Amino acid sequence: MxxxxxxxxxxxxxxxxxxxxxxxxxxxxETPVFMPVATLGSVKALSQEDxxxxxxxxxxxNSYHLYLRPGCPEIAAAGGLHRYxxxxxxxxxxxxxxxxxxxxxxxxxxxxxxxxxxxxxGSAHRLTPASVIEVQAALxxxxxxxxxVCPAYxxxxxxxxxxxxxxxxxxxxxVPAVRRCREVCxxxxxxxxxxxxxxELRRRAAEHLGGVPHEGVAIGGLSVGEPKELxxxxxxxxxxxxxxxxxxxxMGIGTPEDVWEAxxxxxxxxxxxxxxxxxxxxxxxxxxxxxxxxxxxSRGNFSPVDPDCPCFVCRKYTRAYLRHLFNSRELxxxxxxxxxxxxxxxxxxxxxxxxxxxGRFEEAKKAFLSSPPFPPRGGE
Amino acid sequence: MxxxxxxxxxxxxxxxxxxxxxxxxxxxxETPVFMPVATLGSVKALSQEDxxxxxxxxxxxNSYHLYLRPGCPEIAAAGGLHRYxxxxxxxxxxxxxxxxxxxxxxxxxxxxxxxxxxxxxGSAHRLTPASVIEVQAALxxxxxxxxxVCPAYxxxxxxxxxxxxxxxxxxxxxVPAVRRCREVCxxxxxxxxxxxxxxELRRRAAEHLGGVPHEGVAIGGLSVGEPKELxxxxxxxxxxxxxxxxxxxxMGIGTPEDVWEAxxxxxxxxxxxxxxxxxxxxxxxxxxxxxxxxxxxSRGNFSPVDPDCPCFVCRKYTRAYLRHLFNSRELxxxxxxxxxxxxxxxxxxxxxxxxxxxGRFEEAKKAFLSSPPFPPRGGE
Numbered sequence: 001m002x003x004x005x006x007x008x009x010x011x012x013x014x015x016x017x018x019x020x021x022x023x024x025x026x027x028x029x030e031t032p033v034f035m036p037v038a039t040l041g042s043v044k045a046l047s048q049e050d051x052x053x054x055x056x057x058x059x060x061x062n063s064y065h066l067y068l069r070p071g072c073p074e075i076a077a078a079g080g081l082h083r084y085x086x087x088x089x090x091x092x093x094x095x096x097x098x099x100x101x102x103x104x105x106x107x108x109x110x111x112x113x114x115x116x117x118x119x120x121x122g123s124a125h126r127l128t129p130a131s132v133i134e135v136q137a138a139l140x141x142x143x144x145x146x147x148x149v150c151p152a153y154x155x156x157x158x159x160x161x162x163x164x165x166x167x168x169x170x171x172x173x174x175v176p177a178v179r180r181c182r183e184v185c186x187x188x189x190x191x192x193x194x195x196x197x198x199x200e201l202r203r204r205a206a207e208h209l210g211g212v213p214h215e216g217v218a219i220g221g222l223s224v225g226e227p228k229e230l231x232x233x234x235x236x237x238x239x240x241x242x243x244x245x246x247x248x249x250x251m252g253i254g255t256p257e258d259v260w261e262a263x264x265x266x267x268x269x270x271x272x273x274x275x276x277x278x279x280x281x282x283x284x285x286x287x288x289x290x291x292x293x294x295x296x297x298s299r300g301n302f303s304p305v306d307p308d309c310p311c312f313v314c315r316k317y318t319r320a321y322l323r324h325l326f327n328s329r330e331l332x333x334x335x336x337x338x339x340x341x342x343x344x345x346x347x348x349x350x351x352x353x354x355x356x357x358x359g360r361f362e363e364a365k366k367a368f369l370s371s372p373p374f375p376p377r378g379g380e
Numbered sequence: 381m382x383x384x385x386x387x388x389x390x391x392x393x394x395x396x397x398x399x400x401x402x403x404x405x406x407x408x409x410e411t412p413v414f415m416p417v418a419t420l421g422s423v424k425a426l427s428q429e430d431x432x433x434x435x436x437x438x439x440x441x442n443s444y445h446l447y448l449r450p451g452c453p454e455i456a457a458a459g460g461l462h463r464y465x466x467x468x469x470x471x472x473x474x475x476x477x478x479x480x481x482x483x484x485x486x487x488x489x490x491x492x493x494x495x496x497x498x499x500x501x502g503s504a505h506r507l508t509p510a511s512v513i514e515v516q517a518a519l520x521x522x523x524x525x526x527x528x529v530c531p532a533y534x535x536x537x538x539x540x541x542x543x544x545x546x547x548x549x550x551x552x553x554x555v556p557a558v559r560r561c562r563e564v565c566x567x568x569x570x571x572x573x574x575x576x577x578x579x580e581l582r583r584r585a586a587e588h589l590g591g592v593p594h595e596g597v598a599i600g601g602l603s604v605g606e607p608k609e610l611x612x613x614x615x616x617x618x619x620x621x622x623x624x625x626x627x628x629x630x631m632g633i634g635t636p637e638d639v640w641e642a643x644x645x646x647x648x649x650x651x652x653x654x655x656x657x658x659x660x661x662x663x664x665x666x667x668x669x670x671x672x673x674x675x676x677x678s679r680g681n682f683s684p685v686d687p688d689c690p691c692f693v694c695r696k697y698t699r700a701y702l703r704h705l706f707n708s709r710e711l712x713x714x715x716x717x718x719x720x721x722x723x724x725x726x727x728x729x730x731x732x733x734x735x736x737x738x739g740r741f742e743e744a745k746k747a748f749l750s751s752p753p754f755p756p757r758g759g760e
Contacts, residue, residue, distance in 0.1 A: 041704065045711040049692065070704040074680050078700065086696050280711075300454050312429065316466050320458065324421065324450040331425040331660075334711050 005188060005215050006247045006268075012361040016236065016266035019356040022216075022247050024090040024142040025186050026082060027057060031247060031268040032356075034259055034349050035060045035092060036276060036342055040069065041085040044276055045334040046342070048086045053312075054342050057089040060271040063135050064096030064103070068118050068125075072138040080140025092143035092249070092271070093136045095192065096127060098150050098220075111169065113147070129170040130177035137181035143249075144178065145218050146171045148192040153226040160196035163221075167194045168208045175212060188215035190249055196221050197234045206241035216247040219267070223252035232261050239266040256285055256348050260365045263352045275345050279337040282326050285344040289371070293337060298323035311343035385568060385595050386627045386648075392741040396616065396646035399736040402596075402627050404470040404522040405566050406462060407437060411627065411648040412736075414639055414729050415440045415472060416656060416722055420449065421465040424656055425714040426722070428466045433692075434722050437469040440651040443515050444476030444483070448498050448505075452518040460520025472523035472629070472651070473516045475572065476507060478530050478600075491549065493527070509550040510557035517561035523629075524558065525598045526551045528572040533606040540576035543601075547574045548588045555592060568595035570629055576601050577614045586621035596627040599647070603632035612641050619646040636665055636728050640745045643732045655725050659717035662706050665724040669751070673717060678703035691723035 010019040020031045035058045036043045036051075043051060043059060051059070061081060066072070078084035081091055097114075100107055104116035104125075113128030127135075129147045136144040147170045149163040171191045178189050191214050195201035209217060219238055222231050231253075239248050249269035253262050262270050275285065282294045286306035291297070293305065304314035305322065313322075313336045325333035348368075355364035390399040400411045415438045416423045416431075423431060423439060431439070441461060446452070458464035461471055477494075480487060484496035484505075493508030507515075509527045516524040527550045529543040551571045558569050571594050575581035589597060599618055602611050611633075619628055629649035633642050642650050655665065662674045666686035671677070673685065684694035685702065693702075693716045705713035728748075735744035 040708045040710060041701070042708075042710045042712055047712050047716065048696065069708060070679075070700070074700060074704070077680055078682055078698070084698075084701055086701070299450075300457055302458055316428065318458070318464075320450070320454060321421070321464055321466070324454075328420045328422075328449060330420060330422045331711065331714050332422055332427050335715065336427065 006245065008244070010357045010359075012356050013359050014362045015264055016239065017263045017352075017356050017361040017365075018266055018268065019353050020247065020268055022090075022268070024188060026088055026090045026142050029058045029090050030353055032259070032263040032349060032352050033058050033269050034254075034345050035269065035271040036345075037062075037271055037273045038085070038087075038091075039273075040065050041075075041081060043338075043342075045280065045338045050335070050339055051087060051089070054339065055346055056342065058092065058269075059087065059089065060092050060094060061139070061141065062096065062099060063093045063132060063139065064099035064127075066093075066139060067096065067127075067135050068120055072135055076138040076140075080138075082140065090143070091139075091141040092190070092269070093139055093141040093145065094251075095132045095145040095147045096135070097132070097146075097148040097192070098251075100127060101150065109149070109166075111166070112173070113170075129173035133174050133177035133181055136187070137185045140185050141187060143188045143190050143216065144181075146174045146191045148194055148220055150192075150194065150220050150224065151196055153197065153224050155196045157198055157201075160194075160198050160201055163196070164194045164201050164205055167192065168205065171208070171212055178213075190214065190216040190218040190247075192218040192220040192251070193238065194221045195238070197226055197230050199234070199237050202234065202238045203241055206238065209242075214246070216249060216269075217242050219248060219250045222250060223254075223272075228258075228261075231258075232265060235262060235267065236265040256344065257369055259345070259348060260352060260368055263356070264361070264365055275341040276338050279341040280334050282337065283341075284337055285341050287371075293319065293322050293333075294326050295323070305337075305340055306344070309340065309343065309347075311340055313337075313340040313343075386625060388624070390737045390739075392736050393739050394742045395644055396619065397643050397732075397736050397741045397745075398646060398648065399733050400627065400648055402470075402648070404568060406468055406470045406522050409438045409470050410733055412639070412643040412729060412732050413438050413649050414634075414725050415649065415651040416725075417442075417651055417653045418465070418467075418471075419653075420445050421455075421461060423718075423722075425660065425718045430715070430719055431467060431469070434719065435726055436722065438472065438649075439467065439469065440472050440474060441519070441521065442476065442479060443473045443512060443519065444479035444507075446473075446519060447476065447507075447515050448500055452515055456518040456520075460518075462520065470523070471519075471521045472570070472649070473519055473521035473525065474631075475512045475525040475527045476515070477512070477526075477528040477572070478631075480507060481530065489529070489546075491546070492553070493550075509553035513554050513557035513561055516567070517565045520565050521567060523568045523570050523596065524561075526554045526571045528574055528600055530572075530574065530600050530604065531576055533577065533604045535576045537578055537581075540574075540578050540581055543576070544574045544581050544585055547572065548585065551588070551592055558593075570594065570596040570598040570627075572598040572600040572631070573618065574601045575618070577606055577610050579614070579617050582614065582618045583621055586618065589622075594626070596629060596649075597622050599628060599630045602630060603634070603652075608638075608641075611638075612645060615642060615647065616645040636724065637749055639725070639728060640732060640748055643736070644741070644745055655721040656718050659721040660714050662717065663721075664717055665721050667751075673699065673702050673713075674706050675703070685717075685720055686724070689720065689723065689727075691720055693717075693720045693723075
C-alpha cells in the first residue's frame with residue numbers, strides 16, 4: 001500500500017477525539033466508524049441491500065470462521081469475499097486468533113502458531129502468523145490483522161507479558177507474508193496490540209510496532225471482561241502512544257454509549273456484535289433509552305420503536321406488531337430489529353463525527369451519556 | 381357487499397380454466413391468484429416491503445392463530461389486520477376450523493361449535509359459526525370463511541357425510557352473523573364446501589350453497605393426503621357444480637405444478653404454505669426444476685439460483701454463497717430463498733393468466749408439466 005491512506009480531517013479542541021478519512025481498496029470510510037460484524041460473510045439477518053440502504057461502508061468478517069466454512073478456496077475462486085458475498089465496501093478481517101482460542105477444540109499453541117481441531121467437524125488445522133495473512137489475502141479483505149494471543153480479564157502481569165511477547169513475535173513473523181501477499185492484493189496492515197490493562201506492557205507493545213511496517217493499529221485485549229473504567233483508561237493511554245497519522249481500531253466495542261467513549265479516547269474504528277446480537281434478543285436502541293420489544297409495555301402500543309427514528313422499520317411498523325412477531329418468533333422480526341439498531345448506530349456515529357467537526361464533541365458526548373434513560377455504564 | 385365483485389375476463393377455449401378480476405375492499409386481484417400464507421400476520425421471513433416488491437396483492441391469514449395471539453382486541457384496536465401488519469392488499473382469512481381440529485388440545489365438537497384449549501398456553505376457548513365470523517370481522521379481512529369440519533383422507537362415506545352435514549349446519553348458523561357483521565365491515569363471504577372425495581356429497585354441498593347468500597366458494601377437504609389424481613378429479617367435478625360468476629378458492633394448494641392443475645379445473649384462488657415452507661428448508665424453484673440449495677452441486681457454483689429469474693436474489697447472489705448461508709443457518713437466507721420462490725410463483729401465475737387470456741392455457745400447462753426436471757405429480 002503506497003500513498004496516503006488515512007487523513008485526519010478534524011480534532012476535538014477539548015479532548016482526544018478525531019475525525020478522519022480512511023482510503024481503502026474498496027472506497028473511503030469516514031471515521032470514527034462503527035463496523036457491523038459479518039462473522040460468516042453475512043451481517044446476521046440482513047442482506048447486502050440492507051447494508052447499502054443503511055449506508056454501511058465498512059464491516060468486519062472473521063478469518064477463522066470463513067477459513068473453516070466455506071473455506072478459502074471457494075471464496076478465492078469467487079474473486080474474494082467482496083464478490084463472494086456481494087458487498088463493495090471495506091472489509092476488515094479479524095485474524096482468527098481470538099476465535100481459535102475461544103472456539104476451537106484441542107488447541108496447542110507454540111512459538112510458530114496454533115494447531116487445533118475445528119469446532120464444526122473436528123478436522124485438524126494449523127494457523128501460523130504467515131498463514132493467517134495468506135487466509136486474509138485469499139479473502140482479499142481491505143484490512144488485515146495479525147495472529148495474536150488475547151488473554152481474558154483478570155490476567156496476571158506474567159500472563160499478560162507472555163501473551164504480549166508471543167503476539168509481538170507472531171507479528172514479526174507475519175511481516176514477510178504481508179510483503180509477499182501485498183504483491184497480489186493491495187490491503188492495509190493492522191498489527192494487533194496486546195498488553196492487557198498494564199500500561200507499561202501497552203507501552204512496550206506500542207514501541208514494538210515502531211519497528212513493524214503498518215498502516216493502522218488494532219487495539220486488542222479490551223472488552224474481555226474488565227470494568228469499563230479500566231477499558232477507557234487503558235484505551236486512552238494506549239491510543240496516546242500511537243502515531244497521530246495512522247488509524248486506530250479498537251476490537252470488540254461497542255454499545256451506543258461505548259462508541260462515544262472510544263471516540264473520546266482518540267479511536268477511529270470499532271466493531272462489535274452487540275447492536276446486532278441484542279436486536280435478535282428483542283432489545284432496541286432509541287433516542288430515549290433501550291427496551292425489549294417483547295415487554296408488556298409494547299402490547300397495544302401503536303407507536304414506532306423510536307418515534308424520532310426515520311428508518312423504514314420505524315416509519316412502517318408498530319411496537320405492538322413487532323412485539324407480536326418477536327413473541328411468535330417470526331423470522332422477519334430479527335431483520336427488522338437488527339436494521340433499526342444499525343440505523344441507530346449509524347446515527348450515533350454521524351453525531352460523533354459531526355460533533356468533532358463542529359468542535360463540540362465533549363459536550364455532545366456528555367449530553368448523550370447523561371440522557372437518563374440509558375443504563376449506567378458498566379451495566380451491560 | 382353490493383355490486384359486481386367478480387368478473388370473468390377470459391375463458392380457455394379448450395378447457396375449464398378461466399381468468400378474472402376480483403374486487404375487494406382492498407383492491408382488485410387478477411385471477412387465478414396464488415395467495416402466500418401469513419399465518420400469524422407475517423409471510424414467514426418476509427417484510428411487507430418484500431410483498432410489495434413481489435407484487436403480492438392477496439394473502440391468507442389464519443383466524444385461529446391470530447385469535448389466540450395477539451388476540452382480536454389488539455388487532456381491532458389497530459383498525460384491523462391490514463393496518464396492524466401494514467399490508468394494503470386483499471386478506472382472506474381461514475375460519476380456524478382446520479387449525480382447531482389439528483392443533484388445539486382437548487377439543488369437543490358439538491352441533492353449535494368447538495370448545496378447546498389453546499395449543500400455546502392451555503387456556504379454554506370456544507369458537508362457534510357466529511364467533512368465527514366475528515373474529516374475521518374484528519380482523520377486517522376482505523374474505524371470510526365458515527367454521528367447517530375437514531376430515532382427513534382416507535375417510536369413510538359415513539364420516540364424510542357427518543362432516544359435511546355439520547359443516548352445512550354451521551354454514552347456515554353463520555349467515556346471521558355475516559349479515560350483522562357486514563353492517564360495519566364490507567367483506568366477501570366464502571362458505572367452505574366439504575364432501576371429501578365423494579362426488580355425490582360434493583354435489584349435495586354445492587346444492588346447499590344455493591340457499592346461502594355468498595360471494596365466493598371455498599373448496600375445502602382437498603390436499604389432505606389423497607392421491608393427486610383424486611384431488612384433480614374431485615376438484616374438477618366440484619368446480620363444475622358451482623356458479624360461473626363467483627370466484628372459486630381451493631384451500632391448501634399448491635406447488636408450482638399443482639397451481640396449473642387447479643387452474644385447469646376452473647379454480648380462481650389458491651393458497652399454500654408449500655413455496656415458503658420448502659424455501660426455509662433450502663428447496664428452490666427454477667425454470668429447470670427444483671433442487672436443494674444445500675446440495676453439494678451448489679458448492680463453488682457462482683451462477684444464480686435460477687439463471688432465467690430476474691428477482692433481486694438471482695441478480696445479486698450466487699448458489700455458492702446461498703449454500704454457505706444455508707449450511708451456516710444464517711438468518712438472511714430464509715428471506716432470500718422465500719423471496720425467490722414467491723417470485724417464481726408470481727411468474728407461474730402470470731404465465732397461467734397470460735396463457736388463458738391468449739387461449740393457449742392447455743398447451744402452456746402441458747409444456748410446463750412435461751419439463752423433465754420437475755418431479756412427477758404425486759411425488760411431493
